[in-house]
Structures are given as C-alpha cells and as structure tokens.
Amino acid sequence: MGKQTLVKEICPTTAQTWVKNGALLVDVREKDEIEQLAFDVPDILNIPLSEFEERYSEIPKDKDVVMVCAVGSKSLRAAGFLVNHGYTNVVNMQHGITRWVQKGFPTKGDTSLVTGGGSCCASSGCC
Amino acid sequence: MTQIKVFGPGCPKCKATYNNVLEAIRQTNTEAQVEKVEEIEEMMKYNLLTTPVLMIDEEIKIKGRVAHVNEIVDLLKK
Numbered sequence: 001m002g003k004q005t006l007v008k009e010i011c012p013t014t015a016q017t018w019v020k021n022g023a024l025l026v027d028v029r030e031k032d033e034i035e036q037l038a039f040d041v042p043d044i045l046n047i048p049l050s051e052f053e054e055r056y057s058e059i060p061k062d063k064d065v066v067m068v069c070a071v072g073s074k075s076l077r078a079a080g081f082l083v084n085h086g087y088t089n090v091v092n093m094q095h096g097i098t099r100w101v102q103k104g105f106p107t108k109g110d111t112s113l114v115t116g117g118g119s120c121c122a123s124s125g126c127c
Numbered sequence: 128m129t130q131i132k133v134f135g136p137g138c139p140k141c142k143a144t145y146n147n148v149l150e151a152i153r154q155t156n157t158e159a160q161v162e163k164v165e166e167i168e169e170m171m172k173y174n175l176l177t178t179p180v181l182m183i184d185e186e187i188k189i190k191g192r193v194a195h196v197n198e199i200v201d202l203l204k205k
Contacts, residue, residue, distance in 0.1 A: 004168040050191070052176050073136065073167070080171030 007079040008091045012100045015066050015093040019043070023064035028052060028078045029097075037109035039068065039097060049074050056082060064089045070114070071096040129159040129203065135179035137165050143193045144179040151199035159203075 010018065019025060025044040027034060034046055047055045049069075059065060059082065067075035067082070072094045079092040093100075098114040101107055131148055135141025145163050152159050164170070170178070177191035181199070188194070188202050 004166075004171065006168065006171050049176050074176075076167060077170055077176050080167075081174050081176060084171070084174055 004076070004080070006083055007076060009072075009076070009094050010066070010091050011094055012103050012105060015068070015091075015100075016103075016105055018064060018066050018091070021064070023066050024060070025066050025068055026059055026075075026078070027097075028067065028069050028075050033070065035109075037097060037101075037107055037111060037113050039100065040106035040108045047078075049078060052078055052081065056085065059087070061087055061089075064091075066091055066093050068093045068100075069096045071098055129157055130184050131159050131161045132164050132182040133161070133179060134164045134170050134173070134175055134182065136167070138178070140193050141165075141179040144181060144189075147194055147196045148181065148199055150196045151203055154196070155200055155203045157203045 015025075019041045022043070025039055025041050027039060027044060027046045028049045029046075030048045030050065031046070045058065047058065065082070065087065067079040067090060069075035072092060075096065076092045079090050082090045097107070101111045101114045133141065133145045133148055135144065145161070148161055151157075152161065173180075173182075173187070175190065179193065180190040181188045181194040183202055189198065
C-alpha cells in the first residue's frame with residue numbers, strides 16, 4: 001500500500017480498542033464476502049464499496065468511525081472519500097479482516113478463507 | 128494533446144484497461160499522453176472508490192470495470 005497522508009491508519013489491535021470505546025466499524029466488503037466471514041462487533045455497518053457513493057451518508061458524522069475491508073486497501077479509499085466529504089473522525093484499519101483474524105479478534109463465519117492465503121482481490125469490483 | 132489517465136492498483140483489470148487505451152489510441156491515431164496512476168493518494172484525491180478508472184482530460188469516463196477498446200475509441204472520437 002502506498003504512502004498517503006490524507007487518512008490516519010490504525011492497526012487491528014488499536015481498532016479493537018476503538019471498538020471497545022464505542023467506535024463504529026464500517027465494512028466496505030461486498031455482501032458475498034461478508035456472508036462468508038464477518039467482524040463480530042456490537043456496532044457495525046456494512047456498506048459495500050460498489051454502493052458507497054450512494055450510501056455513505058448513512059455513516060454518522062458525530063461518531064468515531066473505523067473503516068475496514070479484506071486487507072485495508074479498499075477501506076482506505078473509502079476513508080479518503082469520507083474525509084473529502086467532511087468526516088473528521090474517520091480512520092482506516094490496516095491489513096483488514098485478514099490481520100484481525102490472525103490476531104484472534106472476534107468474527108462470525110469461516111476464518112479459513114483468510115488464513116488459507118486468500119487473495120487481496122475479492123470477488124467483485126476489481127481491487 | 129489528449130490527457131488520459133488509468134487509475135488502479137496494478138490488478139489485471141487495470142492492466143487490461145491500460146492496454147486497451149493504447150490500442151484505442153493506435154486505432155484512432157490520437158495524439159495523447161497516457162499515464163498509469165497506481166498511487167492510493169492520487170485515487171483518494173479524485174474520490175475514486177472502485178477501479179479501474181479511465182479519465183480523459185480530467186473527466187472520469189468509465190469506472191469500476193475494464194474499458195473496452197471500442198468504447199475508448201468512441202470516447203476519443205468525441
């Protein structure tokens with residue numbers, strides 16, 4: 001992932017702390033990916049990247065928001081989009097659900113999908 | 128001169144779009160400057176979410192899928 005300065009990035013361990021402190025997780029993976037494996041956290045919103053431009057306003061501006069995806073690349077673009085649209089409490093979680101699983105953090109579904117050397121480019125929307 | 132940018136992180140679809148642009152330029156004899164943009168910061172600057180993205184003269188023409196040669200040819204003829 002290239003260097004960028006627009007969006008603050010945090011690791012999954014820090015993201016876990018943010019979640020415990022009430023942050024909203026926004027997962028931009030597509031529906032089929034989420035059906036297979038999802039973050040198991042109390043406050044989560046699923047807005048696939050393919051629908052993000054139409055639905056980003058569902059994300060509250062007054063909450064801390066952690067953007068997530070499979071490996072942290074798509075969510076970074078979405079986080080940049082939010083920052084460009086006036087969101088100030090947004091961070092991106094590096095390495096996505098892949099590293100989240102490796103850390104043993106809570107998920108629902110089949111973790112072998114990400115522990116078995118899964119691809120960075122999932123089923124839809126290119127990268 | 129026409130300015131063409133292909134945005135994408137280097138995936139096969141992005142490479143296919145870039146190659147299709149080169150072919151469309153060849154077919155139309157267009158004088159163009161083509162740039163492959165892989166930096167995430169540049170993509171965020173333009174609010175690009177899904178890639179690949181084909182931009183011609185700073186205007187987004189096709190995004191989130193491979194741009195086919197005939198489509199690009201049509202865009203270049205406009």
